[in-house]
Amino acid sequence: MTLQADRDQTDRDQADRDPPAAPARPGRGRARRRLLWPALAVAGLAGLVAAVALGPVTVPPADTVRVLVGADPSDPRWEVVIGTVRLPRALTAMLAGAALGVAGLMMQTLFRNPLADPYILGVSSGASLGVAVFVAATSAAAFGGSFGSGLVGLGRIGAVGAAAAGAGAVLALVLVLSRWARSSVTLLIVGVMIGSVTTAVVSLVLVWTDPRVAQQFIVWGLGSFDATNHDDLAVLVPVVVAGLLVALLLIKPLNAMLLGEGYARSMGVNVRRVRMLIMVSAAVLAGAVTAFCGPIGFIGIAIPHLARSLLGTSNHRVLVPATLVVGALTALACSIASHPMGTETVIPLNVVTSLVGAPVVIGVLLRGRRTTAGAV
Template identity: 65%
Template sequence: MTGTVRPDRDGRTAGGARPRRIAGRPGAGDTGDHPAGRSGTGVALVLAGLGVAVVAAFALAVTLGSVTIPLGDTVGSLLGAGDTRLDVLIRDVRVPRAVTAALVGAGLGAAGLLTQTLFRNPLAEPYVLGVSAGAGLGVALYVTAGTGAVAVFATGGLGAAQSGVSRLGSVGAAALGAAVLLALVLLLSRWTRSTVTLLVVGVMVGSVVTSVVSLLLVWTDPRTAQQYLVWGLGSVDGVANTDLPVLGGIVAAGLLGVALLAKPLDALLLGDDYAATMGVDVARVRGVVLVVAAVLAGTVTAFCGPVGFLGIAVPHLARLAVGTSRHRVLVPATVLTGALVGLACAIVGHPPGTGTVLPLNVVTSLVGAPVVIVVLLRSRRFAAGSVG
């Protein structure tokens, strides 16, 4: 086309010059690294440090709670040589809770990274796709049918074990609702060529579904509505040992999918047109990204309720930690950072010696959000408006 200069595969235009860099977005061949940069050794040290921190946070999450357990007894119980009186508490309550918290943080963090890259928007999160609203609608329909199953989310692992059928039904309803909304968004995406339009469509669909849920709650019994509201606060306490293989398996598969998408995600950072010149099938990659992000977010929502904050904050914290937007580095950093933040929220949500359990969304918003704001404001990179 006359007057149009497209870059070739090595990032140069037909005249041999590199395309002009757009403010706030990496230029061709630019990885979006932090101005200070990190060497390969520096990145490896950061990832190793995050891994050690995750292990330490996991140990604290198992040790601390309404009853503080000595670390030696915790390790002994996990190895089968501990105090049998503590085995039930550690193996059936503390360990599932800690594993769930790590999976929730890693899954939502990775899903948030996908959506922020796809929409090239630092405020994007996995729930903009409408899967959370769809899961909420499924649970609302299930609860208003008279089962009262959502109460198991507020009773912890013991309650879930005693009400296995009800819990299975509520999880299934949430998963089905999320899948239906995902299918609708994917169908609508076939008629949208712009990621911005798709973002708006997802938000609008979610708003409509949320309004339908509100109408259902208005017309239902107040006690049932209260159960739904408790579920909406989020919790990592209701996942039993029998649930972990399903939750862990789906999240692990989703994280593998995110890792495999690292190369096309780097291309998408430069825009759809440039990604196409790099040989990326933009429409196909967009569909895969939507599916993987929705599966991760929908699975977490089905088991733990709609957990906010993590999907939007964790990718930013990971970028600050490794100082790059290259996804082959950013993906493992996001997974580790998400697991660490999820475990930290689980620890704060169970203050030692109080017997009090704080809703997960209360912890993420009241405690986590101010910390992230301070970290971002102190970062010169984010203060300058660069998030790529």
């Protein structure tokens, strides 16, 4: 009881030192949201049209709209370009941005750390380990091993499955160890340590891998929305939707945890159960995106702060849906930027997300308590 009382007192002291951001004036906040949601809807529609119309070959806007509404375009090629390549890529970007943004928001609230991201529990490192093992087995197939040859035949399915298995294994380990974690801070350190060990194992695996095959792992690590198809979306969509629904159901506990676990307990929140649900939901969202797209940096850190700045509030009732939409739009914009018009050049996705996300994170650090108060 003494340890628990000390932790609760620590939470209260921290809350006194770092109070939550002052809510915006009700009239101003409602007016801002009335303008914001229509603007986001228009931006989303414009972004989707731009994503499927722009690229190495520009599709006429009229034909783009025709394909999107199910009508026949003037040139049958446009239907193939949009339906087979660009529309799946755009939908994948929107799903990934929404998933990583919401997962990052939950992690920042759980750990009360403005720099927490969806991969803080080692999920990305676990997915990387799975893909590294898959790549190593692919390299071993050069020696004629039947097992390795079978993995080579699996191709992309094998890589996605290996990434999902690695992320799931690390998540299971974190969940087991979380039973002995007395606080979210302890759990945060455990996750970071597991991620570090897993990254070290990845490096060891790649040391004994054929360099030509290991290059596939490096390319995967750059992140991409380009490789998904309709079959992939049939798996990715329900997984992401399920994770987002859990996040929406956790809005009230997330608001209670803004002032720390001690305050949340005083409000009747089962902190251990909520912590577990947040971890599982965030890990599923981040793991699914990583399996299909590779590790995508900065979106999970930056998007929650962008949403807070736009809305001027830390209320998750508004913040979770806004983070979902802003994340989808930002990832869609990054996808468009990674495919410059009129050229076959493809800019690595993580290069674009770093250019977008790093200034946001720097701004958070420089602005200090006013920006981060809702997450600490």
